[in-house]
Amino acid sequence: MLRPRIIPCLLIHKGGLVKTVxxxxxxxxxxxxxxxxxxxxxxxxxxxxxxxxxxxxxxxxNETLIGQLAAECRMPLCYGGGVKTVEQxxxxxxxxxxxxxxxxxxxxxxxxxxxxxxxFGSQSVVVVIDVKIxxxxxxxxxxxxxxxxxxxxxxxxxxxxxxxLGAGEIVLNSVDRDxxxxxxxxxxxxxxxxxxxxxxxxxxxxxxxxxxxxxxRRYPVIGAAAGSLFVFKGKYRAVLINYPGRTERDAxxxxxxxxxxxx
Amino acid sequence: MPMVTLVxxxxxxxxxxxxxxxxxxxxxxxxxxxxxxxxxxKLVLPGVGAFDWAMTRLNDSGLRDTLDELVLRQRxxxxxxxxxxxxxxxxxxxxxxPGLGWxxxxxxxxxxAQIGETPLPHMGWNDVRPAATDSLFRGIxxxxxxxxxxxxxAPRQPADVLATARYGSDFTAAVRSGHVFGTQFHPEKSxxxxxxxxxxxxxx
Numbered sequence: 001m002l003r004p005r006i007i008p009c010l011l012i013h014k015g016g017l018v019k020t021v022x023x024x025x026x027x028x029x030x031x032x033x034x035x036x037x038x039x040x041x042x043x044x045x046x047x048x049x050x051x052x053x054x055x056x057x058x059x060x061x062n063e064t065l066i067g068q069l070a071a072e073c074r075m076p077l078c079y080g081g082g083v084k085t086v087e088q089x090x091x092x093x094x095x096x097x098x099x100x101x102x103x104x105x106x107x108x109x110x111x112x113x114x115x116x117x118x119x120f121g122s123q124s125v126v127v128v129i130d131v132k133i134x135x136x137x138x139x140x141x142x143x144x145x146x147x148x149x150x151x152x153x154x155x156x157x158x159x160x161x162x163x164x165l166g167a168g169e170i171v172l173n174s175v176d177r178d179x180x181x182x183x184x185x186x187x188x189x190x191x192x193x194x195x196x197x198x199x200x201x202x203x204x205x206x207x208x209x210x211x212x213x214x215x216x217r218r219y220p221v222i223g224a225a226a227g228s229l230f231v232f233k234g235k236y237r238a239v240l241i242n243y244p245g246r247t248e249r250d251a252x253x254x255x256x257x258x259x260x261x262x263x
Numbered sequence: 264m265p266m267v268t269l270v271x272x273x274x275x276x277x278x279x280x281x282x283x284x285x286x287x288x289x290x291x292x293x294x295x296x297x298x299x300x301x302x303x304x305k306l307v308l309p310g311v312g313a314f315d316w317a318m319t320r321l322n323d324s325g326l327r328d329t330l331d332e333l334v335l336r337q338r339x340x341x342x343x344x345x346x347x348x349x350x351x352x353x354x355x356x357x358x359x360x361p362g363l364g365w366x367x368x369x370x371x372x373x374x375x376a377q378i379g380e381t382p383l384p385h386m387g388w389n390d391v392r393p394a395a396t397d398s399l400f401r402g403i404x405x406x407x408x409x410x411x412x413x414x415x416x417a418p419r420q421p422a423d424v425l426a427t428a429r430y431g432s433d434f435t436a437a438v439r440s441g442h443v444f445g446t447q448f449h450p451e452k453s454x455x456x457x458x459x460x461x462x463x464x465x466x467x
Binding site for chain 1: 273275276277278279281282283311312313314316323326338346357367380381382383384386387388389390407409410411413429430439449451452454455457
């Protein structure tokens with residue numbers, strides 16, 4: 001049985017790891033390599049690392065750090081941040097990154113997704129879609145550059161387009177729910193799931209394992225990503241890297257009818 | 264214990280393999296040139312990327328002739344991983360270039376007629392059912408590994424199927440033909456299950 005992927009998402013800012021709230025107020029949570037070592041011990045399903053400075057400041061990916069992270073990771077690594085060219089995809093894959101994510105570059109240059117997929121295969125090409133619900137009509141819109149730039153694009157159609165261009169995974173990231181610990185935007189997830197057939201990973205809002213359980217029970221093949229949930233503990237948000245154990249994860253993934261206690 | 268030589272043709276996570284073998288105290292080296300490769304006793308051929316891209320990188324690496332000599336004539340044990348395994352087949356539906364032909368197989372895309380609406384790529388942790396537990400899977404309980412692919416190897420000889428997994432339908436997750444081994448999944452990215460498998464390969 002294919003298990004749902006439960007994915008810690010780490011944000012890199014000024015060389016350290018941070019956690020944001022609605023894409024702002026970055027709080028320092030630790031050293032990236034140290035965090036990877038802890039996540040190794042916890043046997044996480046896979047890891048997503050996003051450099052939130054690179055694209056906004058027009059910087060290329062920090063290959064030194066990414067190479068260290070990829071070598072240290074005993075689980076698959078998805079890296080995003082500052083990737084704009086096929087040559088960067090190539091160098092990151094050579095450094096040992098399994099999946100390369102693009103976001104603003106996919107909006108600015110959609111053909112990049114096709115060029116990368118043709119050379120490296122769809123399985124290594126991930127598009128991260130940052131979504132904000134905005135305006136009087138509460139419409140969903142794709143934002144880029146840490147939610148500082150509007151695109152005018154509607155996320156469901158954009159996700160479909162990215163799949164058609166060759167993306168092998170869509171990461172749906174809710175700007176509004178980032179750091180809120182109030183649960184995923186299941187309404188948006190449902191609309192995107194209906195529109196695309198490639199693997200979908202949901203990020204933004206998970207506040208408890210119940211949120212993850214709710215998602216993975218509803219969608220048998222899905223990635224449940226979270227930032228705050230896996231780096232903070234308790235209502236004062238003390239920094240403590242955590243992740244459900246093997247039996248807990250297996251129980252999360254188990255269909256409801258065979259669950260002894262589903263409450 | 265024999266040295267494990269990692270074939271570095273610019274694709275795949277060489278350092279992740281190296282780290283694991285170093286932690287296991289198993290001698291390991293990275294071969295980027297034919298000279299470095301020539302004395303290999305065990306080979307790991309990693310890979311990430313599309314079939315033709317990987318074949319092109321390997322053909323242009325200057326390692327191809329030495330690899331063929333080691334595997335086909337000297338019968339040095341080899342473990343292909345992901346596209347590294349797919350390259351060992353005769354051909355792939357993903358590309359047009361011929362494969363290495365080290366194993367009597369071809370690489371096919373997951374068939375929608377068999378897997379239905381199941382999303383592709385197949386991405387994530389899946390259970391693996393070994394047909395034999397005397398080699399790569401020795402001592403590994405409830406094996407599960409990380410997969411990331413849309414194409415599968417299809418050996419022409421049923422006996423070459425070393426393990427299967429299920430994603431919509433059953434597919435070949437690992438192959439073995441004598442001294443030629445391959446895994447579709449990524450043992451270098453599969454925690455203790457993968458570490459145990461890589462140790463088994465080194466000890467084979």
